[in-house]
Amino acid sequence: MSGELPVAGEVRGKMVEGAALLLAKQGLQATSFSEVLKATGAPRGSIYHHFPEGKDQLVDAALDLVAARMLDGLAQQAGRSAEEVTAYVIGAWRFVLERSGFAAGCAVLAVTVAADSPELLQRAAAIFRAWRERLTGLYVRAGFDEARAARFAAAVIAATEGAVVMCRAERSLEPLELVGETLLEQARRT
Amino acid sequence: MSGELPVAGEVRGKMVEGAALLLAKQGLQATSFSEVLKATGAPRGSIYHHFPEGKDQLVDAALDLVAARMLDGLAQQAGRSAEEVTAYVIGAWRFVLERSGFAAGCAVLAVTVAADSPELLQRAAAIFRAWRERLTGLYVRAGFDEARAARFAAAVIAATEGAVVMCRAERSLEPLELVGETLLEQARRT
Numbered sequence: 317m318s319g320e321l322p323v324a325g326e327v328r329g330k331m332v333e334g335a336a337l338l339l340a341k342q343g344l345q346a347t348s349f350s351e352v353l354k355a356t357g358a359p360r361g362s363i364y365h366h367f368p369e370g371k372d373q374l375v376d377a378a379l380d381l382v383a384a385r386m387l388d389g390l391a392q393q394a395g396r397s398a399e400e401v402t403a404y405v406i407g408a409w410r411f412v413l414e415r416s417g418f419a420a421g422c423a424v425l426a427v428t429v430a431a432d433s434p435e436l437l438q439r440a441a442a443i444f445r446a447w448r449e450r451l452t453g454l455y456v457r458a459g460f461d462e463a464r465a466a467r468f469a470a471a472v473i474a475a476t477e478g479a480v481v482m483c484r485a486e487r488s489l490e491p492l493e494l495v496g497e498t499l500l501e502q503a504r505r506t
Numbered sequence: 507m508s509g510e511l512p513v514a515g516e517v518r519g520k521m522v523e524g525a526a527l528l529l530a531k532q533g534l535q536a537t538s539f540s541e542v543l544k545a546t547g548a549p550r551g552s553i554y555h556h557f558p559e560g561k562d563q564l565v566d567a568a569l570d571l572v573a574a575r576m577l578d579g580l581a582q583q584a585g586r587s588a589e590e591v592t593a594y595v596i597g598a599w600r601f602v603l604e605r606s607g608f609a610a611g612c613a614v615l616a617v618t619v620a621a622d623s624p625e626l627l628q629r630a631a632a633i634f635r636a637w638r639e640r641l642t643g644l645y646v647r648a649g650f651d652e653a654r655a656a657r658f659a660a661a662v663i664a665a666t667e668g669a670v671v672m673c674r675a676e677r678s679l680e681p682l683e684l685v686g687e688t689l690l691e692q693a694r695r696t
Contacts, residue, residue: 344535429619430535430620441677468688474664474669478615478668494661
């Protein structure tokens with residue numbers, strides 16, 4: 317048993333990372349076990365070992381990873397100004413687009429628009445809500461009143477999600493840059 | 507020949523409508539010829555008759571339909587205030603969500619996140635750009651300077667696109683309402 321667990325954990329981690337990237341690049345239907353094995357080099361047996369409940373279990377784990385990354389990033393913005401917090405969200409999406417050559421976007425959005433089970437949709441909803449709540453908290457701490465913070469948090473998440481899709485289609489950062497300017501201007505208005 | 511053409515056109519139209527709705531509800535991969543036939547009751551032969559180039563030709567036609575609907579709706583907003591124009595876009599998406607019980611969103615977004623050909627991606631990009639340009643023109647006419655109109659048009663399209671995805675996941679209009687308030691507030695600021 318000793319020695320086996322870390323390797324097993326590594327294979328599982330690679331598969332979850334691979335699934336998250338496939339979701340972000342090609343959407344839910346294209347994120348099959350066979351594509352994940354191909355992308356990660358994981359042995360076929362790892363499917364049944366790590367994800368005995370099937371594909372949704374892998375997708376769930378990939379969504380958990382994506383959700384936690386944004387939440388961790390936002391946690392580090394505590395105490396910053398509304399403008400700095402907003403710039404962080406815009407920058408995080410710019411990084412995803414640039415690093416992938418406009419091939420990747422948001423895995424949570426990709427799952428929502430092609431979800432074939434209520435459970436996956438609920439998982440996506442819980443993530444969008446968690447991001448909104450975390451961001452609302454940051455804007456309240458930065459001096460916004462509660463109602464304005466909730467409105468602006470929803471606007472920042474919605475506008476960056478939409479802009480990322482437009483950037484992927486246009487293969488250009490322009491939509492995100494235009495949207496970013498508008499959001500930063502609003503963030504500065506206190 | 508007489509009498510046949512209108513029926514053929516009707517079948518084609520139904521298939522295109524059906525494909526547009528499937529794209530909006532279930533995404534690109536789920537929009538197969540067989541699903542479109544099932545949804546519309548069109549005879550199998552209509553595939554080869556109307557779409558000899560294959561599925562992408564049907565998806566293209568569905569995107570054309572969706573693109574034209576938004577452009578036609580925007581054309582009717584000429585001469586209105588920035589607030590009225592913005593309220594129109596928000597209302598159009600609210601209608602899609604309400605009529606479908608949160609099942610449908612934007613077909614162009616759905617194609618972008620699962621596009622498996624550069625041609626489909628380019629088609630989606632052209633539509634997003636056309637919407638942005640039309641909306642920019644309306645805001646210029648409503649009194650915004652060119653740069654601000656371009657920024658705000660991008661923000662309105664991105665934010666409503668993103669909000670619609672969040673509404674579908676959460677099965678609630680709340681994200682669109684919050685985002686809508688923020689956009690309307692900005693539109694009023696002249």
